[in-house]
Amino acid sequence: MKFQELKIIIIGAGLGGLCLAQGLKKNGILFEVFEQDPSHDTRGQGFRLRIDQEGQQALANCMPDHLYKLLTEHFAIKSGPVQTINSHLETINGKWVDEWQDSETADTPDLKIDRLHLREILLKGIQEQVHFGKRLLNYEQQINGQITCHFDDGSSECGHVVIGADGVHSRVREIRFPHADPIESGDICIYGKTVLDGNAKEQIAQKLQFATTVLFESELAVIIDAMRYPLFSDNAFSSSMFEMSPRQDYLYWAIIGKPGGFGLKKNSVIVNSSTELSAMIKHVSQTWDKPLQALFKCANSSSMKMVPIRYSAVQTEWEATQVTLLGDAIHTMSPASGVGANSALYDATILADIICDYSRQSGSITMAIAKYEQLMRAHSFAAMVNSRRGSTQLYGSESSESSHAEESYSSTDQ
Numbered sequence: 001m002k003f004q005e006l007k008i009i010i011i012g013a014g015l016g017g018l019c020l021a022q023g024l025k026k027n028g029i030l031f032e033v034f035e036q037d038p039s040h041d042t043r044g045q046g047f048r049l050r051i052d053q054e055g056q057q058a059l060a061n062c063m064p065d066h067l068y069k070l071l072t073e074h075f076a077i078k079s080g081p082v083q084t085i086n087s088h089l090e091t092i093n094g095k096w097v098d099e100w101q102d103s104e105t106a107d108t109p110d111l112k113i114d115r116l117h118l119r120e121i122l123l124k125g126i127q128e129q130v131h132f133g134k135r136l137l138n139y140e141q142q143i144n145g146q147i148t149c150h151f152d153d154g155s156s157e158c159g160h161v162v163i164g165a166d167g168v169h170s171r172v173r174e175i176r177f178p179h180a181d182p183i184e185s186g187d188i189c190i191y192g193k194t195v196l197d198g199n200a201k202e203q204i205a206q207k208l209q210f211a212t213t214v215l216f217e218s219e220l221a222v223i224i225d226a227m228r229y230p231l232f233s234d235n236a237f238s239s240s241m242f243e244m245s246p247r248q249d250y251l252y253w254a255i256i257g258k259p260g261g262f263g264l265k266k267n268s269v270i271v272n273s274s275t276e277l278s279a280m281i282k283h284v285s286q287t288w289d290k291p292l293q294a295l296f297k298c299a300n301s302s303s304m305k306m307v308p309i310r311y312s313a314v315q316t317e318w319e320a321t322q323v324t325l326l327g328d329a330i331h332t333m334s335p336a337s338g339v340g341a342n343s344a345l346y347d348a349t350i351l352a353d354i355i356c357d358y359s360r361q362s363g364s365i366t367m368a369i370a371k372y373e374q375l376m377r378a379h380s381f382a383a384m385v386n387s388r389r390g391s392t393q394l395y396g397s398e399s400s401e402s403s404h405a406e407e408s409y410s411s412t413d414q
């Protein structure tokens, strides 16, 4: 098959799906993206992301230069040193998560980027190929070798390759690997955002307002990251010029740990009402210093969310087909080390490169996918191990994530 004929269908316009779409566009490969949400900003999906060196390389490789420049020069904040404290705001030593790359420990420090900004920039130049309000229900192989995807609005689309970039609840994975649903570790994460308005600046401890901070407590940890944008260096520049959501200074925070750390029993129900979440955080932080409690008191209640920590069992091998997966859809992991999005971006860049190489050589697309899956498996296995180490270093999780990362099964389903 010549590359002009090859058409790729991407399910999911999250970080991995959009990065892949940019990489395909850069190389002149036909693609269409289908996203279940009605628009890119329909629901909150977390706030700041730490993008490490590998994630930065993936974005640079897939995006056109002007978009990568827009992202890094105006919407990314270089991470500074990380401070480690206790709940009385006292500095503590000897606690660290190996995966954190700050300006003290790495030549290329992580970049802090708001997820909404990243998605907005990744959508630029490909809006016509990204179709919102299309939830994949099913796909089927046709006699002519193509695959037809069916969506919940009754429409369908044919392509030569289908890529499931549809996240932790992936429908593509459900069909392709019916026994590979992610497992809940029992650990929990509550995250939110506190806008740095006058009141918040006055009440919240100064030491938290400019830095990256990790607070260690019994059975849980709190990650607090200041998203403070420098003033635009170019007076002529503003977010609106590039049709971007405005930049707003805020503190991102995430409380992550075992149920006991939140005063909950094992297997407690996940709640998402802001009143219940506020009450739970108030209970957890009742003995903490007031200027620390203020971080949660001043938080935007609609921004708070509780998620169970899930992870996938790593599969050792399977036979490649024209349907593959990337990112959380195939390797969900704990947010403890901040490697999930970076892994999705890594998958996207190697998949884009491999599809381009093989199709230009008129090779077999299934062989190309097999090569991608081999690299993706090796990379995600290492990322799962790092994520597990991050959980242990953060809150002493002995969760079965570790054993399951090493547990494996092979599958030739479908």
Ligand SMILES: Cc1cc2nc3c(=O)[nH]c(=O)nc-3n(C[C@H](O)[C@H](O)[C@H](O)COP(=O)(O)OP(=O)(O)OC[C@H]3O[C@@H](n4cnc5c(N)ncnc54)[C@H](O)[C@@H]3O)c2cc1C
Residues within 6 Å of the ligand: 011, 012, 013, 014, 015, 016, 017, 034, 035, 036, 037, 046, 048, 049, 050, 051, 134, 135, 136, 137, 165, 166, 167, 168, 169, 170, 171, 172, 189, 191, 254, 307, 326, 327, 328, 329, 335, 337, 338, 339, 340, 341, 342, 343, 344
């Ligand atoms: C609190 C928190 C903080 C985090 N911080 C970091 C961090 O700092 N660094 C990091 O690397 N990672 C971080 N992560 C992990 C990161 O968010 C995920 O690993 C990453 O978003 C995965 O990207 P993805 O493209 O695979 O999936 P997603 O970004 O989840 O995208 C999947 C998309 O598919 C769509 N979809 C789902 N089903 C269908 C369907 N049937 N049909 C069509 N579309 C569908 C969804 O609506 C969604 O838009 C964090 C996670 C959390 C919860």
